[in-house]
Each structure stands twice: as structure tokens, then as C-alpha cells.
Amino acid sequence: MEAFRSLGKDKVRTFLSMLGIVIGVIAVIVAIAIGAGTTANVTARISSLGSNVIIVTPGFSGGFGGRAASVLTSVLQETDVQNIQNMAPDVGTVTPVLQKSFNILYQATNTVATVFGAYPDTFSILGLPIQYGRLITQQDEQNYANVAVIGNTIATTLFGNQNPVGQTIYVTNGNIKVALTIIGELQETGSKLTFNPDTMLMIPYTTASARLIQLNGGVSQIIASAKSANTALDAVSEINNILYMRLQNSNQYRVISQNQILSTVSQTTDVLTLLLASIAAISMIVGGIGIMNIMLVSVTERTKEIGVKMAMGATRRRILGEFLVESMFITIVAGAIGVGFSFLIAMIVTYLASGLGLMVIITWPSIALSFGVSVAIGLFFGLYPAYMASKKSPVEALRYE
Known part of the structure; x- marks a missing residue:
């Protein structure tokens, strides 16, 4: 409860520290959703022919x-x-x-x-x-x-x-x-x-x-x-053999089947989705650095408070846990807000791009991934400020002005 009260004292600073994580979560989820939607759209067009x-x-x-x-x-x-x-x-x-x-x-x-x-x-x-x-x-x-x-x-x-x-x-x-x-x-x-x-x-x-x-x-x-669909690969092989017997050069012709195109499309969209998600994830890392800086400032501002707590019997582990909870709470809330806004933005993008046939499909794995990464960032970037707070000497902390 003390961690939550301390965050509520400066709501603007808390909000700004969340903003980077919120934007990062939205960017990652929407990037993966656009990739999934594009894959589904192209796959549906190709599959409309049948697999044979x-x-x-x-x-x-x-x-x-x-x-x-x-x-x-x-x-x-x-x-x-x-x-x-x-x-x-x-x-x-x-x-x-x-x-x-x-x-x-x-x-x-x-x-x-x-x-x-x-x-x-x-x-x-x-x-x-x-x-x-x-x-x-x-x-x-x-x-x-x-x-x-x-x-x-x-x-x-x-x-x-x-x-x-x-x-x-x-x-x-x-x-x-x-x-x-x-x-x-x-x-x-x-x-x-x-x-x-x-x-x-x-x-x-x-x-x-x-x-x-x-x-x-x-x-x-x-x-x-x-x-039949089950003999499509055999049919491709037979056509290849017949053409090669006459031309003796496989570079002079190309045999294209639906399965080959689907495989290529899947590989291409997976790479593009990974690239977009990686770029979007940078904003989450930047947000994590922002949280670490704000938590370090918070540790400095509350040095005397830390000294009082230690003088009253608070252990270093308790101080560490308190600041770590603050950091993780920021990222958990920011992650939840980001997930909520992702659905809104996905609907807007789908509406605006409906004429282009673009679909935005948000998947539960992408939500779990982005939310889990945001929590991990809170833990990682909050650990150092929490450690610094727990290592302070009670005597020196009480003297701090």
C-alpha cells in the first residue's frame, strides 16, 4: 500500500513514466496484428483457388x-x-x-x-x-x-x-x-x-x-x-520431369503451386512482422529507461523517508521490495492500458484501410507477449533503483536534507 500511495503523490510523473510502456505495448500488438491480418488476407486470396x-x-x-x-x-x-x-x-x-x-x-x-x-x-x-x-x-x-x-x-x-x-x-x-x-x-x-x-x-x-x-x-x-489436393505435389513433380526432359534446363521454366506461394507468403510476412515488432519494442525499452530514471529520482527524494523506515525496523529486503513493487505496478498498469488502446486502434485501422482489404487481427499470444515484456521491463529497470534504495545507510539517510 505504501508503494501505491507514493505513486499517487505525483500523478503527472507517474503518468509520464507509464507513457513509454503504453506506446510500446500498443505498437507491438498492432504491428503483430497487421502482420497477422495481412497473412490471413493473402492466404485467403490464394486459397480461393484450391490447393490443386x-x-x-x-x-x-x-x-x-x-x-x-x-x-x-x-x-x-x-x-x-x-x-x-x-x-x-x-x-x-x-x-x-x-x-x-x-x-x-x-x-x-x-x-x-x-x-x-x-x-x-x-x-x-x-x-x-x-x-x-x-x-x-x-x-x-x-x-x-x-x-x-x-x-x-x-x-x-x-x-x-x-x-x-x-x-x-x-x-x-x-x-x-x-x-x-x-x-x-x-x-x-x-x-x-x-x-x-x-x-x-x-x-x-x-x-x-x-x-x-x-x-x-x-x-x-x-x-x-x-x-486431388493429396496428389498436388506428385503432379508438380511430374510436370517438372516432363518439361525437363525436353528443355534440359530447369531455369527456362517455373512451376508454381499454391502450396509454394503460401509457404513463401508465410515466410515473408513472418519476417516483416518480426521486423515491425522489433522496431516497436524499442519504445518499450526507452520507456523502461524512463521508469528507471524516475525511480532513481524518487529514491533520492525519499532518502530521509528510507532512513526513518530503516530506523523503525524496516529491513533492506522490505525497502527493495517496496521500490520494486512501485516499478512493476507502473508497467503492469501501463501494459493493461496499452492492451486496451490496442483494440481501439486496431478497429480504427481496420475501418480506415477497409478499402485496401487490410485486416488487423489481434491474437492472444501477441497480447501475452507484449504484456509479459512490459512486466519484465518493470522488473529489470526497477531492480537497480530498488537496490540503491535498500543499500542506503540508515544514519546517512536520516542526515540527508
Whole structure:
């Protein structure tokens, strides 16, 4: 009780000594919460595809001796798609992809979009839901049909809130001008691995190959799906082996699976979260130094009081404990205040950043960690002032003015 009364004598000084710990606790909890929220957000986007999606992209050449690296655009071939379909038992479906940016024109409005030519299986592989109209069919593919399924963002740009189904748009690039009839509009999905369907115009692969993107048997990418989530790793290995047999160089292509991306994302966000939390923890250490300084001042101011207590029979251990309790009480209260304000700030950040898709997730381990560290700082930085108080000579303390 004496420790609490002494803290109440100078409320402003007590508050200022708490402030550094409060800010530190808030910073650590919010930093970890932002990291956890970012991880959850990215993981949810990637996981929306399912764990059996596999994407094969070209590798890079150059990049040494000051030269810029360039994508090997012609390394993947239609024959690779056939080989994967025939020789990879754990691969369910596979489709070649042709993609390139074009100007899209509708009446007096135009925009730039990625024209994405692929087999009809692509919609099920990537899990793309339709909002209006229908998807591309096998018959469209066989007939080289001039039809397209439009992404939500492009549809809004060109048609506003109108249903675009049945409208004719023009894909232009230099001398190329191809008329396409909109047969469907996708629901808004956001980015999916290396794709953003919202900004794509999806057409039959045969139409893209014959009229818009002619790579002489080459393909931009290959999309495949494993027969099940349990065989996804085996499917990746099989695709790797098939491509390596032809190219004899694993640097000329990249096989990307959802599990690999999730692992990379998790490692990256863990490092960033640790970095942010470490920076935030510095303010807690600064706050601890502030507490130590204030406690040393308090010891000096109460020297005569210490002498009186010792003269009346107080032991050095009692004096040590009293000052140590004061220091720890400051950090415990400051830690509790910091935890409370962390929830408030997390809600504010979530509200302000809702448009960016940022989530702030406060976890109990982060609360326990920051609160435990604040108590430990109170113990560590309060120990020296408490020791100095307990070592004072009763006679010298009573003479102090």
C-alpha cells in the first residue's frame, strides 16, 4: 500500500513514466496484428483457388554482367500441354494460355485489358463464377467463335451498370481489329495467384491463336490442376520431369503451386512482422529507461523517508521490495492500458484501410507477449533503483536534507 500511495503523490510523473510502456505495448500488438491480418488476407486470396492449381510460366534469360533479364516467351509449347495431359497421371486437366494486353473499344469508350485465351476448363480450374450470361463452351472452342467473357472491372469501365451480354466490342492493336460478342460477365474475384480475372477478357484459345496472339505453336503459360489436393505435389513433380526432359534446363521454366506461394507468403510476412515488432519494442525499452530514471529520482527524494523506515525496523529486503513493487505496478498498469488502446486502434485501422482489404487481427499470444515484456521491463529497470534504495545507510539517510 505504501508503494501505491507514493505513486499517487505525483500523478503527472507517474503518468509520464507509464507513457513509454503504453506506446510500446500498443505498437507491438498492432504491428503483430497487421502482420497477422495481412497473412490471413493473402492466404485467403490464394486459397480461393484450391490447393490443386498448378501454373507453369516461362523462365528468364540474361540478368548477368549488367544485362537486363528477359522472359523466355517462346519456351513453352502446345506440345508440352499434350505431353502433360498424356504423361502425368496425377494431373486432371491442363490448358494452354495465350495472353497479351490490347486496347478494348466500345462505342466512344476504350480501355486496356489483358486478352486471355484458354480452354473452357480454365473457368473451373481457377474457380471463376459467372454473374451474367454464360461461359465459353467446347463448341465455341471448336468453331473459333468470336465470343468473350468479360471481367467485372472492364465491364464497369465500358458499360457502367448495364448488363454487357450481347454487346459487341473491338480488340485493337496496330493493324489488328477483331470484333467480339460478349456472352458473359464474371463476378468480381480479385487477384488469383498470377491472374486478375477482373481486368481480363477471356476468349477461346483457338480464337486467340488464330486472330490475336500468334506464337507459332508457343504458349504464354500453362494452367493445370491435380486430380486431388493429396496428389498436388506428385503432379508438380511430374510436370517438372516432363518439361525437363525436353528443355534440359530447369531455369527456362517455373512451376508454381499454391502450396509454394503460401509457404513463401508465410515466410515473408513472418519476417516483416518480426521486423515491425522489433522496431516497436524499442519504445518499450526507452520507456523502461524512463521508469528507471524516475525511480532513481524518487529514491533520492525519499532518502530521509528510507532512513526513518530503516530506523523503525524496516529491513533492506522490505525497502527493495517496496521500490520494486512501485516499478512493476507502473508497467503492469501501463501494459493493461496499452492492451486496451490496442483494440481501439486496431478497429480504427481496420475501418480506415477497409478499402485496401487490410485486416488487423489481434491474437492472444501477441497480447501475452507484449504484456509479459512490459512486466519484465518493470522488473529489470526497477531492480537497480530498488537496490540503491535498500543499500542506503540508515544514519546517512536520516542526515540527508
